[in-house]
Amino acid sequence: MTDLETLRTRAADQLDFAEPWMRHAWMAVPRHQFVPDTVWVVEGGLYRPFRRGDDPQRWARMVYDPVQSIAIQVDDGAPAAPHGGDVPTSSISEPRAVMSMLAELDLQQGHRVLEVGAGTGYNAALLAERAGADRVTTVEIDPAVATGAEEALFDTGYREVRVRLADGEQGWPQDAPYDRLVATASVTEVPWAWVEQVRPGGLIVVPWRTAFCSYGLVRLVVGDGRAEGRFVGAVTFMAVRGxxxxxxxxxxxxxxxxxxxxxxxxxxxxxxxxxxxxxxxxxxxxxxxxxxxxxxxxxxxxxxxxxxxxxxxxxxxxxxxxxxxxxxxxxxxxxAGRPELFDFGLTVGPEGHRAWLGDPSESWPLAAA
Incomplete structure (x- = not known):
């Protein structure tokens, strides 16, 4: 086997696959073909470009590290410093977080799914392995990032995945209703457009943050004019641009x-x-x-x-x-007994957001940051 194949197999043995299809998707989708040859790594307090050709083995280890995300863009594509940038603005997420979110999505064959935040296109390819490529729409706000995702999906055979250049907070109503919606960027407010575009009984899985706390993952069930569910994990993602x-x-x-x-x-x-x-x-x-x-x-x-x-x-x-x-x-x-993150939940309605502990009927409004 090549080094990349060895690393991919080794990573598979370290990851927790909640369902057999997830391991199959991991082995079927060549993650290294979705990572650009030039990525960004932190050196001396700045994000600096790192080129695959300078150290192919280091690049390969980064790609298949189960707990490492990789920045593919900084400062919205216009680094402030001549040789570096301050803030990562697009990435390929760490495999462990990707798999935990896919497990919560409960994706089935034939489901119509909307992904908000195409990034490299890798996650859309994983979704396509389960739902079918023609059932996946992925929305990306950055033109350069969208182009890269579309090219990677085309080159790896996922040509029926629809990559749309748009503000993901608006969803993509043209292909609605969706059975599942997953976001690869965090929100402080779940856009109501997402709820409207997911069918009753469908799921929304999205990283969550407040101004106070940067981590969270919520799984919402859509129905009765709202979306409601519990927090199911602690992941940290870049915020949607808006x-x-x-x-x-x-x-x-x-x-x-x-x-x-x-x-x-x-x-x-x-x-x-x-x-x-x-x-x-x-x-x-x-x-x-x-x-x-x-x-x-x-x-x-x-x-x-x-x-x-x-x-x-x-x-x-x-x-x-x-x-x-x-x-x-x-x-x-x-x-309250020092409850854990998993004891809390969120209700999203047209009038706003409410958090709750244990019982949705005893909720409180969330202040907008």
Missing amino acids: QRRRPVISEVFGPGAWEESRESKTALDLSLLADPHAEFAVGLRLADVAHWPQDGGHWWCSRDSWAYAADGTVHQWGPRNLADETATALTWWAG
Whole structure:
């Protein structure tokens, strides 16, 4: 066998395939033919181009590493620095995450499926192995990325997969209704167009994030004028382009803000936020608040407020007391028995989004970031 075939087989032995068709698809679809010869890797704090010809073995190991995603574009195709970029904006997802999402999709032969975010085209090829190539539509917002996906699908024999250049938040109504919809970019709000384009009883599987917490995966069942379901995993994906915006500290923290802030002592146990389930739960309560640790302290910001806590002291500014809100949310989480991410759910309706713990009838609205 060639090195690539050996690596693909070795990766298959490390991956968890929930259904036999998934292993078959992994072995049938040549992942290396969907990865460009030039990709982007982090070096010296920047994303820099890495060319297959410079180190073919390293490139091959990256392609078939079960837990590595690979950036194929940075800064929307226009790197800010002469020899590097700041933010990855398109990638081929890590195989482990791909397989976990396919397992949740419960895809059957003959299902009509919409993928939002074509990327390299690789995931669409996996979908085609199960549903049939003529049953798969994949939507991509970036022209260069869409072209690359279409060429890779054509070259590998998946010529009936429809690659459409469009804003994925609008779905693709021309081929609706769909039995399944899967997104390869995360959202803070599930577009209502997706719900409208999936048949009653169909599924939507999409990575989820809040301003507070970057990871989540939700599986929604469509019906009765809404989509509803539980969180089923913790994956982190790039955000869809129309939902990238988050609260930015520089917009609320300026000269004199520290002197103007309210200082107080706090008993807030910030170590609780190291628990991923706690962080996720607080994110559902404070969906519009960004939070990050820095140099032993913790920062928060919303559209109109900020807070900083360290060494038992908190500074807060603006109409909201964000550290206090976090303390309240953590107390609620602990009082509820420290539930896991999988205990929470989401309801999407035309009027907005509501999160819930255990019982959908006891839900709360999610604030828009």
